[in-house]
Amino acid sequence: MSSGSYLVELDRWNIKNNGSDAVNTSKGINSAIVWASQEGYSEVVLPDGTYLIDENNPVIPQSFMTFNLGGATLRIRDNSLPKYAIVLFHQKQQYSRITNGKIEGDRYTHTYTTGSTHEFGIGVELRNGVEYITIDNLEIFNTTGDAIIGITSFGGIGGGFPQLGGNFEAGGINTSNGSLTSDTNRIRSKIKIPMVPQITNLGRFGLYGDSYGGIGKEITTNTYDVVFYKSDDTFLASAKDLHFFDEVEVPTGASYAKVVLHQATVPSISGNTIVIRTPEFPKHVYIEKCNLHHCRRLGIAICGMKHCYVNGCEIHHISGTAPQGAIDIEDGYDLNQYIFIDGNNIYDNQSYNIIAVAGKHISITNNRIRSGIFTINSGVDKAIVENNYFHDCGPRLTGDTLFSNNHLYNCRLLLLGNGEAKINNSHFHNSPINFGKEKAYVAQIDNCKFLYDEDFYGASINPGAPLIFSTEPQSISDSIFEGSGKEAFTTVPVGAHDWILDNVSFINIKHKENRITPLPPGVYNGCKFINSGRLCDRSGEAFSKYEFNNCYFEWDSYTLFYMGPSQKVDFFKVSNCYFYNPVGYDSAFFLNGNWGNLYLKENTFYYPNGNRYFMIDIRNTTVADSVQIIGNTFIANHSMISVNADKSPNIPLIFKDNHLLKSQINLHDFHLLLNNLIDNELDPYYTRNTEPTSGFYRLGQQIKNSSPKPGSYIGWVNTSEGMVNNIPWKPNTAYKVNALVNANGKVYKAMEAGTSGATAPSHTTGSALDGSVRWEYVNTLAAFKPFGQISN
Incomplete structure (x- = not known):
């Protein structure tokens, strides 16, 4: 059992703490650490000072030990290498910690003239299956690449190892006894997957994607079973409902295995890029209370890690070579799992603050994030972004994301791609939102407040419309939009359709220069429009519809x-x-x-x-x-x-x-x-004291007598639908333009002044000449009859 601390004896190990003699200093520190580990010490402490580290010989902490820098600085020797590590965890260390000091790169004195991008000069590097590593209370800065990187191996299996591409058939396997079954919703491997030493020595394997993380366009499931057999072909055990990029533990005595995918269609060779691999990657890594700054590439690069925790760190001023961000979750693809980024202060990085390119179960909570781009890309599944403060940055949500209880100031949230995005209980202050989803009803906004004040209107750079709708419909509910800017409040593309807005309030969004606010076709339930400015439609779809139900509108002027x-x-x-x-x-x-x-x-x-x-x-x-x-x-x-x-x-x-x-x-x-x-x-327009003398009336239309008396009638009923006209056509008579006459049971209108001829008009469509008068057909002649005589 490790116990006690060892204060490194500099003279004994030929170590210099004055920033000189890198070769002997690196060698001496590593020798002291190994000796202390062998002697059972649980902690190695460096005396204060600056230790120049040989770029070819990084410091290597040991398992079950804390390497305490004691306030000292590890400084890489100026060099021209495209790749180096100042501290390296690569010997499958477990329960190892480095703490309490500074790690400095040679960014500003490095020689970059030897070719390559020189983007892999690292402060602390983790690889090859290290576990339970703690990196805390450190300042890491000025590296040519990243402050910290955790990276997986590929883990390919050579020696003619069988491939799954082209080796599936219809049917399943009974996970209780290993027998083959007829199942139209399953496909199984035709080949035996041998438990070769590379697998048994590690004790696990997995079904992963190719070098780009892809499993194939014809793989439609994410779930599979593995059935293990003994060397005599009898059933041994099974593992059910696994996911790609999971680790599959191999039971003792297993000789080979078969795989069952939870899908019905057998993929072609080109449509299946699943690879059986044994990658080794860092797990259970804790990066806490570190100040990471002025590195060229990244603060933290997560390139194939599981259960990584980044807590209470300050990451800032990362710039120099792409991607120039604070935290990048990228290479390793869905191997990146259970990543927790909590309570950090991230600011003033050149391009990105947090980049999540691929992975699943990523939690980003309680951070202050200022400037740069925040992005959850399409390769991310099940990300949680909660209780963060975003300031002057551009969040982009493309992958599956729950975005909850966040506060945004002077940002623009972009909702892109096809992934699910649920935005709720968040406050957007001078922060527009762009819907750009390419699939219907994958983005939902619920219980959010959007406020735009005079600073938004007076911004030196035009921030654009506060609310930009997409063509594909999404939903907004229980939310408030208030205030306005330089542009019309909304932008609606031609072809937008079937949006759903429930209990959404638009308050004082009227544009100061009276630009119209277009609304997308869709259903609006219980919405409020108070001083919203002029509203208009935006049609263009093959079938466009609007429904406003139980809404409130208040406006003037x-x-x-x-x-x-x-x-x-x-x-x-x-x-x-x-x-x-x-x-x-x-x-x-x-x-x-x-x-x-x-x-x-x-x-x-x-x-x-x-x-x-x-x-x-x-x-x-x-x-x-x-x-x-x-x-x-x-x-x-x-x-x-x-x-x-x-x-x-x-x-x-x-x-x-x-x-x-x-x-x-x-x-x-x-x-x-x-x-x-x-x-x-x-119906006062159907009440008169005389029979109608003008107007159009339908058959059966009744006109009530407004002055009924004994001997008169209750009213008049129309017995011939058409126009009422009491001026009969006359021959050889002068008529003015628009004069109305009746003839032959029809009503005509003079299109031009003139004198009629000898024969009354009788046409039923268009116009005809009568003398010098051209008569336009208007309608049939209405006829009224009195009804309901009142007795004396």
């Missing part, structure tokens, strides 16, 4: 929905919404352009000071398949028009079951009006 789509909006529905214009009379809807079905149902339009203009303004250039305005309440101060569409006779418009207070309608006779209560009077 501008038209709310200002829409005139050139591309058809196929379906636009607004139901159970509340429109409140507290001080003005600006329209809720200004409609132009090309529409399919437009449906407004059971909404409330409240204008407490509205006394003119229109709540809904449908322009004469509007084209629509149908417009239904049903069951709404329109309230104004005085004589405001609820719906204006009198110049749009060709739109099939239904105005039904609405309630109007101090508000009127301005519709065309061709539009259908039914059961509307206007200032507590039901």
Whole structure:
């Protein structure tokens, strides 16, 4: 059992602590460490000073021992090597620690003229299966490469070892007895995988990807079983539900194994790049309370490690050669597992702060991250990013990420690729968000606050739109967007479709120069738009639709929905919404352009000071398949028009079951009006004291008599659908432009002034010349009959 500390005797080991004699100093330190280990010491302590380390002979700590620098500095000798390590763990050390001092590279005095990138000068290097290594309370700086690197071996098996490519067949294997089974959802290896000495000596193997980490485009599962057999072909044991890049322990007595993949399709040779390997990599590595700075390449390079903890470190001013970042999780691919980065201060690195290129189960928590790019790439599965503070940086989420309880200031979050991204309980201060996902409904924003203040608007570099939607739909719920910037609040690409927004509030996002805010097609449930500025559609998909349900709108001094789509909006529905214009009379809807079905149902339009203009303004250039305005309440101060569409006779418009207070309608006779209560009077436009003398009426339409008396009638009913006209055509008569006449049961309009001829017009389409008058066919002639005579 190791115990006690040994203070290195410099003279005994021929060690210099004045920054000289690198060859003997390196040799002496290593000899002292080995001797102390053999003597049972648990700690080796260096006296204070500067120790010049031979670039060809790194310091090698031992197992079950602490190497305590005692405040001293290990400084590499100036050299021209493209690769060196000052401290090296490579002898399968276990339970080893280096602490309490400085490790300095030769960055500024290195000779770079010998070719290569010189990016692998390392402060502390870990490789070859070291375990339970602690690196703490160190300052590591000025290396030509990384402060710390942990790297895996490839672990390829030579000697004609069988390959899995081209060696799968349909069927499974019983994991209880090793017998072959017929299973349409499994494929199994046709070959025996021999337990060669390279495997048995290590005690494990695994199914890994090729040199780039890929397992093959035709491998659709991530799960497999391994069944072990004895040399007499009898069943020994099995391991179930394993994942690629896991370690498979070999039971004692195993002669060979077979593999079962949890998928139905047998891959081709080219579609399967699974490789059986025995990589050796660092595990259970603890990097704590270190100050890593001014290295050329990286602060920490995680290149094939499992269970790595980076806690309480300061990593900054990394620059010089790519990737120029604080922490890079990259080479080794999915071998990088269970990486925990917690409570660090990361800032002022040239390009990146944290780069996660590949790996799984990566946790990044409680860090302060300032400047540079933060990226979770597509090769990452199951990353957690929580309780971090991001300042002046650019987070990019491409891989599967849970992004929770973070605070961002002056950042722009990019959601890219196809990976799942769940963003919740986070605060975005002057930090826009870009949706760039290429797959539908993989990004979800929930319970987040987005705030944009005057600093955002006045930024010297234009930060762009606060909210950029993607073509592929995603979802936003229980979130607030407040404030505005130099650009319109949103950007919506043509072709966006089927977005889902639930309980999302847009507050004071109105642009200071009145730029319109486009909204993507989709469903908006329980959303609030308060001083949102002008809103518009963004259609262009083969079928685009909008639904607003139970939403609240409050605005003044501008038209709310200002829409005139050139591309058809196929379906636009607004139901159970509340429109409140507290001080003005600006329209809720200004409609132009090309529409399919437009449906407004059971909404409330409240204008407490509205006394003119229109709540809904449908322009004469509007084209629509149908417009239904049903069951709404329109309230104004005085004589405001609820719906204006009198110049749009060709739109099939239904105005039904609405309630109007101090508000009127301005519709065309061709539009259908039914059961509307206007200032507590039901359908007043269908009540008169005489038979109608103008207008269009449908067959069966009834007009009530407003002055019924004994002997008169209850009203009049239309027996011939068409236009009412009481001016019969006359021959040899002068007519003005737009004059209306009836002849032969039809109604005509003079297209130009002139004098009629001798024969009345009778055409039913287009126009025809009569004398010098050209008559345009308008409609059939309506006919009314009285009904319901009142007895005396």
